[in-house]
Amino acid sequence: xxxxxxxxxxxxxxxxxxxxxxxxxxxxxxxxxxxxxxxxxxxxxxxxxxxxxxxxxxxxxxxxxxxxxxxxxxxxxxxxxxxxxxxxxxxxxxxxxxxxxxxxxxxxxxxxxxxxxxxxxxxxx
Numbered sequence: 150x151x152x153x154x155x156x157x158x159x160x161x162x163x164x165x166x167x168x169x170x171x172x173x174x175x176x177x178x179x180x181x182x183x184x185x186x187x188x189x190x191x192x193x194x195x196x197x198x199x200x201x202x203x204x205x206x207x208x209x210x211x212x213x214x215x216x217x218x219x220x221x222x223x224x225x226x227x228x229x230x231x232x233x234x235x236x237x238x239x240x241x242x243x244x245x246x247x248x249x250x251x252x253x254x255x256x257x258x259x260x261x262x263x264x265x266x267x268x269x270x271x272x273x274x
Contacts, residue, residue: 152245158184158191161260163220164248165228168200181228181252182243183235183263195242199263201233211237211270219259223251237266 152158167179186197201215208214213235220230230253255263268274 152248154194154245155192156245157188158196158245158248159188159254160184160186160191161255161257161263163201163252163254164198165250165252166198166200166243166247167249179249181233183255185240185263185267191245194245196245197240198243199235199237199240199267201235203231203233205232205234207234207236211266213237213259213262213266215255215259215262219256220253221256222253226250226252228252235263235266237263237270240267240270 162184163181164184165179166182181201182198183201184191184196185199190196205214215233215235217230217232220233222228222230
């Protein structure tokens with residue numbers, strides 16, 4: 150069931166999203182994405198998300214490696230967490246109604262690491 154515009158979402162929550170094929174090197178298909186906008190922003194629409202991949206070789210200064218023990222799986226999710234990489238270089242905004250099943254959330258330390266990846270990407274000091 151799609152989320153309504155006023156449904157609360159916290160930073161660090163992970164949802165499945167089906168990303169359209171846009172060509173190039175952008176992520177596509179159904180994949181987990183981390184909500185990185187703040188709860189105040191998430192009360193509205195759209196929200197900011199960072200897609201994830203299990204290709205650990207993609208990790209670098211702004212694509213952040215996330216060990217499996219930093220992912221807190223939702224009890225209702227049938228998916229199994231694996232070591233992942235937050236692709237901060239692919240950050241984008243999405244309509245909240247495109248969020249599919251909730252996968253889980255990141256630990257506080259992992260949220261901070263992804264924030265640092267975004268700060269590095271945008272040269273925020």
